[in-house]
Amino acid sequence: MADEALFLLLHNEMVSGVYKSAEQGEVENGRCITKLENMGFRVGQGLIERFTKDTARFKDELDIMKFICKDFWTTVFKKQIDNLRTNHQGIYVLQDNKFRLLTQMSAGKQYLEHASKYLAFTCGLIRGGLSNLGIKSIVTAEVSSMPACKFQLMR
Amino acid sequence: MSRPAHRRPAYHKINKDLFVLTYGALVAQLCKDYEKDEDVNQYLDKMGYGIGTRLVEDFLARSCVGRCHSYSEITDIIAQVAFKMYLGITPSVTCNNSSRNEFSLILDKNPLVEFVEELPAGRSSLCYCNLLCGIIRGALEMVHLAADVTFLQDRLRGDSVTEIGITFLKKREEKKYRRKK
Numbered sequence: 001m002a003d004e005a006l007f008l009l010l011h012n013e014m015v016s017g018v019y020k021s022a023e024q025g026e027v028e029n030g031r032c033i034t035k036l037e038n039m040g041f042r043v044g045q046g047l048i049e050r051f052t053k054d055t056a057r058f059k060d061e062l063d064i065m066k067f068i069c070k071d072f073w074t075t076v077f078k079k080q081i082d083n084l085r086t087n088h089q090g091i092y093v094l095q096d097n098k099f100r101l102l103t104q105m106s107a108g109k110q111y112l113e114h115a116s117k118y119l120a121f122t123c124g125l126i127r128g129g130l131s132n133l134g135i136k137s138i139v140t141a142e143v144s145s146m147p148a149c150k151f152q153l154m155r
Numbered sequence: 156m157s158r159p160a161h162r163r164p165a166y167h168k169i170n171k172d173l174f175v176l177t178y179g180a181l182v183a184q185l186c187k188d189y190e191k192d193e194d195v196n197q198y199l200d201k202m203g204y205g206i207g208t209r210l211v212e213d214f215l216a217r218s219c220v221g222r223c224h225s226y227s228e229i230t231d232i233i234a235q236v237a238f239k240m241y242l243g244i245t246p247s248v249t250c251n252n253s254s255r256n257e258f259s260l261i262l263d264k265n266p267l268v269e270f271v272e273e274l275p276a277g278r279s280s281l282c283y284c285n286l287l288c289g290i291i292r293g294a295l296e297m298v299h300l301a302a303d304v305t306f307l308q309d310r311l312r313g314d315s316v317t318e319i320g321i322t323f324l325k326k327r328e329e330k331k332y333r334r335k336k
Contacts, residue, residue, distance in 0.1 A: 005213045006241050007174045009206040010286075014181055017202055021188070039180040046176045046270070076173055121177075 004078070004100075011101060014039070015117050033120045040124020041131070048129035051075065064133050065092055065153075072129060077101075090155035094126075095148070102147035115143040119151075126151060171243070175269055182283060192280040199282070203289020204296075211294035214240065226323050229300070230258040233291060233321075242266050246319075256323040259307060265317050274311050282306050288319060301325050 018032045051072065058064045069081035073096070083095035101118050105111055119141035127139045135155065143149045185195045218236050223229045227250060234246045244264050251257040267284050274281055282288075288304040295302045301324040308314035 004170070005210065006206075007170075007177065009209055010174065010177060010181075010202075013202045013205050014177075016205070017198070035184060039177070039184055042180045042183070043173070043176045047173060050172055075170065 008101065008104070011118070011121060014121070019117065033116065036117070036120035037124035037127070040121040040126075041128035042124075043121075044125040044128025044130075045132045046128075047076070047125070048072070048132045052133070058133070061135065062086070064130070064135060065094075068126065068129060069094060076125070092153040094151040094153065096151075097148045099147045099149045102143070102149065106146045108146060110146070112143060112146065115146060115149070116141065119143070119149060123151065126153070171266060172269075175267055178267055178286065179270055182281075186275065186278060186281070192278055192282075196280075196282045196285045199285035200289040200292070203286040203291075204293035205289075206286070207290035207293025207295075208297050210241075210290060211297045214294070226256050227258065229295075229323075230260070230321060234260050237294075251320070258321045260319040260321065262317040262319070265310070268311060271311065279312065281312075282309065283311050284309070284317070291319070291321065295321075295323075 015036065018035055022032050052067075055067075055071075058067065065084060065086070069084050073079065073081050077096075077100040079096075079098070079100070081094045082097045083093075085093045085095070099119075099122075101122065102115060105115075105118070123139040123141050127137055130137050130139075130153075138154045140152050140154075141149055142152065182195070182199070185198055189195050189198065214237055218240065220232055220236060223232065227248070230248050234248045238260075239245050244262060244266060246260040246262045249259045249261065251259055265284060267287070271283060274283065285306065288306060292302055292304045295304075303320075303322040303324060305320055306318070307320040308316055308318040310317045
């Protein structure tokens with residue numbers, strides 16, 4: 001099923017819709033990222049429930065992070081996280097060198113200032129998935145050069 | 156008790172869930188933002204229009220359908236190829252009038268409402284799947300066909316089936332363009 005295109009387009013429309021209603025003064029600018037993140041949170045919760053229905057119990061936090069980087073990311077974005085770093089004290093950095101939602105946008109520094117809008121939903125997705133696996137966290141994202149991006153997770 | 160070690164879940168099903176859940180979260184957010192059902196419906200239709208104008212390119216690239224010669228052919232392609240490709244269902248097509256420009260797609264299975272039990276209280280005229288109407292309308296407009304697409308019946312609102320009505324607006328030009336040999 002060619003639903004990758006469908007999800008990509010829906011996601012882009014959501015971002016532009018949220019920001020358009022912000023322009024019309026209905027909502028402050030800072031709220032837009034929060035709205036997108038909250039939507040991602042709810043989706044992440046639901047998704048992880050369906051996904052881990054039949055998987056074995058996770059041994060520890062690192063196991064959960066590896067699951068997110070490998071299986072979860074592969075299912076949602078058709079590839080694995082390229083690099084996972086941690087300081088073993090609750091901070092994880094997930095690096096994706098070719099983030100699926102940004103590849104169509106640019107391949108360098110163009111549109112860098114808009115990248116954060118398109119990452120908010122995914123931050124929420126990760127946060128929601130982890131929350132239903134029992135990990136409360138704060139997820140932020142940064143982009144230095146499209147389409148590579150880093151998701152920073154803080155417990 | 157032995158359990159198959161880490162059975163791989165069906166990936167394409169999870170992918171479909173991603174879209175369905177995202178759509179649900181979107182509608183829930185819209186219901187929070189807008190009080191009137193018409194506003195939500197209109198917003199969904201506009202969003203669908205934006206998606207449809209882009210989706211049609213993806214569709215044409217993937218499906219390689221040939222040129223259509225009649226409205227009923229177009230509606231058949233929408234039902235049997237496009238819906239199958241993106242949502243995995245094949246709605247049935249009926250023609251509603253003798254001038255053959257009004258058609259209905261009857262969906263007996265709608266994957267978008269898989270996780271919806273019922274419409275929230277006070278939202279009885281919400282067209283939950285209005286995005287689909289916008290998508291079809293946008294896609295048709297990109298191939299130079301103006302159409303009116305609405306939900307004629309909706310299972311979530313108490314009707315027996317879910318029916319999307321497509322009304323093609325302008326008459327197609329009679330002159331056929333000859334391809335240069």
